[in-house]
Amino acid sequence: MTTATARVSRHGSSTAKPSRNARARERAVAWARRAPLLPALVFLIIVTQLPFVATLIISFLNWNSLSPSKTGFAGIGNYVQILGDPYFLQAIMVTIIETVSVVLVSLLLGLGLALLLDKKFIGRGLARTMLIAPFLIVPVAAALIWKHAILNPVYGLINGTLTWIWALFGSDTPPQPDLLSSAPLMAIILSLVWQWTPFMMLILLAGLQSRPMDTVEAAQMDGATPWAIFRHLTLPHLRQYLELGGLLGAIYIVQNFDATFVITSGGLGTANLPYAIYETFYYANEYGLASAAGVVVVIGSIIVATFALRTVFSLFKKEAAR
Amino acid sequence: MSTLTPAEPTSSVPTPPARTTGSRRRGKSRMDPTRNNTAAGIAAWLLALLFAVPVLWMILTSFHSEVDAATNPPSIAADLNLDAYKEFFGATSGVSPWPSLINSATASIFSTVLVLLLAIPAAYALSIRPVKKWTDVLFFFLSTKMMPVVAAVLPLYLFAKSAGALDNIWFLGLMYTSMNLPIAVWMMRSFLDEVPVEMLEASQIDGAGLLLTLRKVVAPVAMPGIAATALICFIFSWNELLLARVLTGVVAGTAPVFLTGFVSGQGLFLAKVCAAAVVISLPVLFAGFAAQDKLVQGLSLGAVK
Numbered sequence: 185m186t187t188a189t190a191r192v193s194r195h196g197s198s199t200a201k202p203s204r205n206a207r208a209r210e211r212a213v214a215w216a217r218r219a220p221l222l223p224a225l226v227f228l229i230i231v232t233q234l235p236f237v238a239t240l241i242i243s244f245l246n247w248n249s250l251s252p253s254k255t256g257f258a259g260i261g262n263y264v265q266i267l268g269d270p271y272f273l274q275a276i277m278v279t280i281i282e283t284v285s286v287v288l289v290s291l292l293l294g295l296g297l298a299l300l301l302d303k304k305f306i307g308r309g310l311a312r313t314m315l316i317a318p319f320l321i322v323p324v325a326a327a328l329i330w331k332h333a334i335l336n337p338v339y340g341l342i343n344g345t346l347t348w349i350w351a352l353f354g355s356d357t358p359p360q361p362d363l364l365s366s367a368p369l370m371a372i373i374l375s376l377v378w379q380w381t382p383f384m385m386l387i388l389l390a391g392l393q394s395r396p397m398d399t400v401e402a403a404q405m406d407g408a409t410p411w412a413i414f415r416h417l418t419l420p421h422l423r424q425y426l427e428l429g430g431l432l433g434a435i436y437i438v439q440n441f442d443a444t445f446v447i448t449s450g451g452l453g454t455a456n457l458p459y460a461i462y463e464t465f466y467y468a469n470e471y472g473l474a475s476a477a478g479v480v481v482v483i484g485s486i487i488v489a490t491f492a493l494r495t496v497f498s499l500f501k502k503e504a505a506r
Numbered sequence: 507m508s509t510l511t512p513a514e515p516t517s518s519v520p521t522p523p524a525r526t527t528g529s530r531r532r533g534k535s536r537m538d539p540t541r542n543n544t545a546a547g548i549a550a551w552l553l554a555l556l557f558a559v560p561v562l563w564m565i566l567t568s569f570h571s572e573v574d575a576a577t578n579p580p581s582i583a584a585d586l587n588l589d590a591y592k593e594f595f596g597a598t599s600g601v602s603p604w605p606s607l608i609n610s611a612t613a614s615i616f617s618t619v620l621v622l623l624l625a626i627p628a629a630y631a632l633s634i635r636p637v638k639k640w641t642d643v644l645f646f647f648l649s650t651k652m653m654p655v656v657a658a659v660l661p662l663y664l665f666a667k668s669a670g671a672l673d674n675i676w677f678l679g680l681m682y683t684s685m686n687l688p689i690a691v692w693m694m695r696s697f698l699d700e701v702p703v704e705m706l707e708a709s710q711i712d713g714a715g716l717l718l719t720l721r722k723v724v725a726p727v728a729m730p731g732i733a734a735t736a737l738i739c740f741i742f743s744w745n746e747l748l749l750a751r752v753l754t755g756v757v758a759g760t761a762p763v764f765l766t767g768f769v770s771g772q773g774l775f776l777a778k779v780c781a782a783a784v785v786i787s788l789p790v791l792f793a794g795f796a797a798q799d800k801l802v803q804g805l806s807l808g809a810v811k
Binding site for chain 1: 543544550553554557559560563575576577578579624625628631632636637638643648651652653654656657658659661662663665680681683684687688691741745747761762765766768779780783784786787790794798801802803807
């Protein structure tokens with residue numbers, strides 16, 4: 185009897201009416217199952233959900249820590265102010281441009297690299313290791329290297345190499361672009377693409393290697409061209425992996441703070457939302473405004489996350505069905 | 507799959523083995539016997555080099571003297587020395603990076619241990635003896651990861667300030683725990699799923715207790731996954747800047763915060779900047795290469811095997 189109820193409880197609600205004793209026992213079993221889960225769950229709710237509730241509350245307050253006397257209820261004033269403030273509107277635009285371009289470019293590059301690395305060639309392991317390296321440099325360090333060692337207009341590697349190449353052809357007037365001041369957002373995007381392409385490559389490579397080879401071989405036997413195989417077999421198979429890579433990448437890149445902070449410190453119109461929020465509360469002490477902007481970010485993230493969760497869920501179900 | 511265009515008219519010749527010039531060396535690979543892999547290899551190597559250049563350049567520059575580091579055109583063949591490293595470790599400036607490195611190690615190791623202590627039982631409850639609605643719980647964990655840190659950082663700052671936890675490395679470690687816990691639970695669950703059900707049942711029938719089952723059946727299968735999870739959590743904590751920047755200051759500043767001291771660095775310190783970047787990235791490079799195979803699984807939240 186007891187084992188039967190226990191087994192029923194594992195599969196959801198039991199239809200039989202158990203006696204009070206059995207029900208208590210069932211409840212005990214359920215709690216015994218839940219117990220190992222609770223510390224993690226409780227910890228996470230306290231440390232991530234409560235602060236967000238606090239952010240939500242603060243977002244409706246007038247609160248600048250430098251003038252405490254003016255603290256009070258603001259209604260939706262902070263939201264109105266943010267959505268009418270050119271600085272925040274630009275930050276929203278920067279965030280969108282940055283996220284979309286980094287995700288798309290690194291996905292495309294990552295796809296190309298994954299397709300190449302899926303083939304056998306000499307030194308493939310080493311090439312793969314070299315490609316992963318950008319992802320394993322501390323983000324702040326990577327941004328510093330891009331700013332000082334690569335993109336610096338005077339002695340950076342790019343302009344240095346241009347000087348060297350031009351000198352080979354006897355010219356001493358090489359082009360010396362200054363991306364950091366002429367297109368600072370591009371500089372940030374470039375460094376982020378460099379860091380994120382390996383991530384996309386790794387996910388897509390895993391996808392390629394889980395591709396059922398028998399259908400590909402059958403298609404080859406039937407005389408399908410490599411392009412047709414890619415278009416009709418590989419790409420449909422990779423679709424979920426592309427979505428997964430794109431959405432996970434988007435979730436991280438929307439939150440990008442390090443590259444902006446290091447490369448431009450938010451100057452020249454490159455502040456994205458995380459950086460703008462940081463500035464608003466850390467330097468300007470506008471707690472209410474910063475919180476309202478934080479809520480706006482969360483709303484945007486929820487939109488992305490809904491898609492991300494659905495993608496993960498479909499992969500997850502596929503795996504469970506296996 | 508069914509979208510594949512139907513086979514061409516039967517008159518078309520089956521793929522001629524004409525383009526096999528490149529596949530002579532490794533013979534017919536499982537992948538694609540008719541493709542020229544040499545071309546792919548060369549292309550892959552060129553791209554790999556291109557992506558590695560900033561890293562290689564950083565390493566090379568860190569061994570140059572400051573004068574050779576900041577030249578245009580670059581001086582690749584300049585003499586190598588350890589001056590920049592000596593300088594980074596405070597030879598003349600007297601500013602030592604050690605406190606920040608120790609802070610980073612403290613926060614990262616503390617939070618990794620705590621994450622494992624919380625995530626392993628949780629994953630057990632989501633995989634081996636699953637609770638009701640375990641998928642919902644799993645997705646709740648994931649959804650917390652999707653909330654931007656910046657939306658919670660102000661209340662955390664205010665709380666830390668009022669609780670006297672500002673500039674405290676243990677509090678930062680606690681925040682890192684919440685940051686990594688969702689990923690760890692997901693990863694760990696997918697590793698525990700690899701424990702065969704038959705083995706669990708067999709050990710139950712043999713009358714093995716919970717602890718014995720965990721030790722003899724679950725642990726051997728799950729151990730490599732647990733190690734990889736730990737390494738990935740370590741990497742994320744080591745890399746983190748925003749929380750560290752807001753919640754720490756003079757005493758508890760971490761290595762990334764130390765690095766931000768170079769943001770407006772003048773050209774004279776290029777070799778030192780590179781040396782700093784190398785030193786602070788080393789633990790991550792080691793951990794990352796060690797966890798390479800499981801890295802994807804971890805970063806894709808266990809969705810990709």
